[in-house]
Amino acid sequence: MIHNNILSIPLMNPIFKGITAGLRRCFIPVLLILIAASYDAQTVHSALASENPAAGARVLLYHRFGPTVADSMTVTTKVFVSHLEYLQSHGHTVVPLKRLVDAFQRKGPALPSKSVALVVDDGHITVYTEMYPLVKKGKIPVTLFVYPSAISNASYAMTWDQLRELKNTGLFDIQSHGYWHPNFKKEKKRLSPSEYEKFVDFQLSKTMKTLEKKVGGKVDMIGWPFGILDDYLISRAVKAGYTAGFSIEAHPFSNSDQVMKLPRYLLTNANKGKDFEWIFRD
Numbered sequence: 327m328i329h330n331n332i333l334s335i336p337l338m339n340p341i342f343k344g345i346t347a348g349l350r351r352c353f354i355p356v357l358l359i360l361i362a363a364s365y366d367a368q369t370v371h372s373a374l375a376s377e378n379p380a381a382g383a384r385v386l387l388y389h390r391f392g393p394t395v396a397d398s399m400t401v402t403t404k405v406f407v408s409h410l411e412y413l414q415s416h417g418h419t420v421v422p423l424k425r426l427v428d429a430f431q432r433k434g435p436a437l438p439s440k441s442v443a444l445v446v447d448d449g450h451i452t453v454y455t456e457m458y459p460l461v462k463k464g465k466i467p468v469t470l471f472v473y474p475s476a477i478s479n480a481s482y483a484m485t486w487d488q489l490r491e492l493k494n495t496g497l498f499d500i501q502s503h504g505y506w507h508p509n510f511k512k513e514k515k516r517l518s519p520s521e522y523e524k525f526v527d528f529q530l531s532k533t534m535k536t537l538e539k540k541v542g543g544k545v546d547m548i549g550w551p552f553g554i555l556d557d558y559l560i561s562r563a564v565k566a567g568y569t570a571g572f573s574i575e576a577h578p579f580s581n582s583d584q585v586m587k588l589p590r591y592l593l594t595n596a597n598k599g600k601d602f603e604w605i606f607r608d
């Protein structure tokens with residue numbers, strides 16, 4: 327519309343007529359170039375929009391380690407070593423979980439290809455006795471999702487001193503797993519709506535404050551206890567200040583994932599050899 331007006335204004339004046347003819351000659355090729363450029367920009371833009379920078383990244387979730395399989399959530403230290411060796415020999419790069427989240431939200435620097443993050447739920451003592459020496463040797467970043475009620479309290483859990491020691495290596499990030507590993511599904515049935523709201527807010531906020539006070543660092547990620555989550559829990563977590571949450575859905579990060587329920591592969595001792603390698607198939 328604007329271009330047509332410009333071309334029609336000077337028609338009465340012969341000087342303008344020459345300019346107008348020139349403009350007309352230039353106008354169509356320029357217009358075609360502009361349309362082509364705009365089409366290219368749109369194509370590039372939609373290609374970028376469709377591919378999340380963290381798509382394909384995997385999060386591996388552990389619980390306990392040890393020389394033997396003490397329970398269903400134990401991965402023997404030997405099998406864990408075989409996981410680390412596989413990652414190294416197949417060109418995977420272990421990055422801090424936070425870095426995956428930043429890339430997912432298009433905030434941080436580009437990820438190395440085949441990025442993987444290691445996380446451990448629950449704060450079990452074998453993280454300190456079995457896993458720590460290995461990740462220290464390999465300088466491997468790890469994120470722990472812990473519930474404060476167990477720390478320096480339950481016999482199977484780490485102490486605050488041990489957690490601080492891990493944090494101070496710069497390799498470990500300590501994040502939230504609720505205050506006492508709540509089962510939100512059970513509590514929702516048991517409590518009135520207002521009691522449930524208070525319960526949820528306590529579990530989310532108290533954990534954050536306690537970990538920040540006792541261990542330091544920013545606590546803004548939650549590993550949902552038992553993998554239980556829904557829209558209500560997510561809305562309360564966002565209100566409390568969480569910026570990322572993790573389920574136990576076993577698949578790589580993808581375009582359709584949401585930041586408050588990012589997937590994690592829950593590993594047991596059965597995940598060795600081919601039963602570990604399947605995680606990394608394209």
Ligand SMILES: [Zn+2]
Pocket residue numbers: 447448503507551552
């Ligand atoms: Zn747990």
